[in-house]
Amino acid sequence: MIEFKNIKKKFGQLEVLKGIDFEVPQGKVTAVLGPNGSGKTTLIKSLLGMVFPDSGSIHLDNYRLNGKAEYRNNIGYLPQIARFPENLTARELLKMVSSVRASNNNAGELIERFKLDEYLDKKLQHLSGGTRQKINIVMALMFDADYLILDEPTTGLDPIALRILKQLIAEQKEAGKTILVTSHILNFVEEVADEVVFLLEGHIHYQGSIEKLTSTTNTEGLESAIARLMEDQHA
Amino acid sequence: MLNIIRYTFYDLLRSRWSIFYMLFFMLTSTALLFLSNDLSSAIISLMNILLILAPLVGTIFGVIFYYNSSDFTELLLAHPLKRSTIFLGQLYGLCISLSLSLVLGLGIPFLFYGLLYSDAIFDFLILLVDGVVLTFIFVGLAYIIALKNDNKVKGFGYALLMWLIFAILYDGMLLVIMMQFQDYPLDTFSLVSTVLNPIDLSRILILLKLDISALLGYTGALYQKFFGTVVGISISFTLLAIWSLLPSGLVLRIATSKDF
Numbered sequence: 001m002i003e004f005k006n007i008k009k010k011f012g013q014l015e016v017l018k019g020i021d022f023e024v025p026q027g028k029v030t031a032v033l034g035p036n037g038s039g040k041t042t043l044i045k046s047l048l049g050m051v052f053p054d055s056g057s058i059h060l061d062n063y064r065l066n067g068k069a070e071y072r073n074n075i076g077y078l079p080q081i082a083r084f085p086e087n088l089t090a091r092e093l094l095k096m097v098s099s100v101r102a103s104n105n106n107a108g109e110l111i112e113r114f115k116l117d118e119y120l121d122k123k124l125q126h127l128s129g130g131t132r133q134k135i136n137i138v139m140a141l142m143f144d145a146d147y148l149i150l151d152e153p154t155t156g157l158d159p160i161a162l163r164i165l166k167q168l169i170a171e172q173k174e175a176g177k178t179i180l181v182t183s184h185i186l187n188f189v190e191e192v193a194d195e196v197v198f199l200l201e202g203h204i205h206y207q208g209s210i211e212k213l214t215s216t217t218n219t220e221g222l223e224s225a226i227a228r229l230m231e232d233q234h235a
Numbered sequence: 236m237l238n239i240i241r242y243t244f245y246d247l248l249r250s251r252w253s254i255f256y257m258l259f260f261m262l263t264s265t266a267l268l269f270l271s272n273d274l275s276s277a278i279i280s281l282m283n284i285l286l287i288l289a290p291l292v293g294t295i296f297g298v299i300f301y302y303n304s305s306d307f308t309e310l311l312l313a314h315p316l317k318r319s320t321i322f323l324g325q326l327y328g329l330c331i332s333l334s335l336s337l338v339l340g341l342g343i344p345f346l347f348y349g350l351l352y353s354d355a356i357f358d359f360l361i362l363l364v365d366g367v368v369l370t371f372i373f374v375g376l377a378y379i380i381a382l383k384n385d386n387k388v389k390g391f392g393y394a395l396l397m398w399l400i401f402a403i404l405y406d407g408m409l410l411v412i413m414m415q416f417q418d419y420p421l422d423t424f425s426l427v428s429t430v431l432n433p434i435d436l437s438r439i440l441i442l443l444k445l446d447i448s449a450l451l452g453y454t455g456a457l458y459q460k461f462f463g464t465v466v467g468i469s470i471s472f473t474l475l476a477i478w479s480l481l482p483s484g485l486v487l488r489i490a491t492s493k494d495f
Contacts, residue, residue, distance in 0.1 A: 083307060100238060
């Protein structure tokens, strides 16, 4: 289980997270939503140890994050921007990433599903954005980690790849993985997520199921529910 | 860490820039060798180029490489790797790749010219050591500046300013100070100020090895006295070694507490 306890973070004068308290439910897909600059990425990065919160603590399976790196063996992360060393080939990159993880990997199967075989020996700088994103997804999922963090996973994907991604997320959930996803594509969120967390200006404004959200805001669909939440905030 | 060094090195080896850098040194040293027809004078001419160029290229590559790889660095940070492994791995990968271009670019023409059968071989080795040490120092310093500045334009500007100060302005300022205070004893001052600038320290080492420090007049004699002895040479080598470790230490300190 992932637990955030009273996380606060300032960048200079800008207070990005103003006391975030929440638990990510085990074995479910949770979507973190919010407008640009609401603190989604900062929250995810503090879980990954890339950003150090000013106060509060983060716990992963009752292990309190303390700056050591080993706990990340249990996390698969898909970053927002897929940029790699330009002159390496995809095969070398995958090999490099595998070499830093202790666990076995199932890259072969994922490569087959995304039909990446023909791109493996090309330099990464010659690959299209969508293809890089597929490689990015392969790298996030190949280690069979218990926790998956997907930051804008749909970026640049064509409809076929998007369908594969959705299938993969469903399979991972089936296998008991806990998945945290951020996305601006609300249709995608509606399709894959069980729970949503809505962040606005560094606070959590809603946490719960999508159904509960639409019924409490008296709206149809996630998009209008989110719009209503934001209107209420500004009213 | 070896993994990160290896892949960074592969990545850079295949970029055109490190080949360019090597070819530049190859052409320059070939040209100088055939123009002067003398190993020692070619080494002196190369020294003048190297002392300006190695820091400059190290600085520029350091900054560009840091900014270019920042997204990938973030990806690595999400893996179970220590920050020291990631940052020192990338830093040393870059330093080794640049040093290799430099050593091969200078070494191959000199080898073909018959370096092994001449008595200038140790002078040449000092030249190579200086080039490699300066590369490590300035790539490290540029890395520190880039780590401290998320704004690329600012980072690039500060890095170039740093190079300008060490390579050019420092000596100018020193000269002005010495002119102003010429009535006072300046021995200790000039010794200490040389030690504080790695480029000056490297220059002195080559000049002393070539035994042309007399060209520097009174100060040269002073340096000869100080640096020329075994003790002096070991001290200046130690100082250069400290200089080349200092930036990595700072990189480590900054990187372990930085938010990405």
